[in-house]
Amino acid sequence: MLADRDSGAAAHHGGRVRLGAAELGAGPGERASLVQFSSAFCQPCRATRRILAEVAEMVPGVAHIEIDAEERLDLVRALGIEKTPTVLVLDAAGLIVRRAAGMPRKADVIAALGAAVA
Structure with a gap:
């Protein structure tokens, strides 16, 4: 399940973490981004x-x-990522709105995206 949680890193906005193209190494999506940390x-x-x-x-x-x-150990440490895969769901502004460690179910990813694009 993708939980509401962000920790540590990048730019902070009202206590929430924001990731942009510099941190992601790619341009974020117009509406949302699914960020996967892998090994x-x-x-x-x-x-x-x-x-x-x-x-x-x-x-x-x-x-x-x-x-x-x-x-990207710097980003892994800053975000408190402890295992792979870890998935972050970002909204259009690059704010982390959901986070999950381990392989997510497709239905959970779709539901988390709904929260990100709302």
């Missing part, structure tokens, strides 16, 4: 990549951005 030998990361790509394809204006956790 090379993580089996659930592959399935998560497929789920997030499918959801991003279904919803206009949503980007799926995958970040290699080993290459």
Whole structure:
């Protein structure tokens, strides 16, 4: 399940974390972004990549951005990411609105996106 939670890092806005293109290494989606932290030998990361790509394809204006956790240890530490995959759902402003560790269910990702684009 994707929980309401953000911690640590990047730019803070009213106690919430905001991630932009500089932190993400890619342009965020117009309406929302699905940010996945992965590692090379993580089996659930592959399935998560497929789920997030499918959801991003279904919803206009949503980007799926995958970040290699080993290459971005600074961001991993700043955000308090402890395992891969970890998925962050960002709204159009780049604010983290949902967060989940482990492989999410497609229905949960869709529901979390609903909160992000509302």
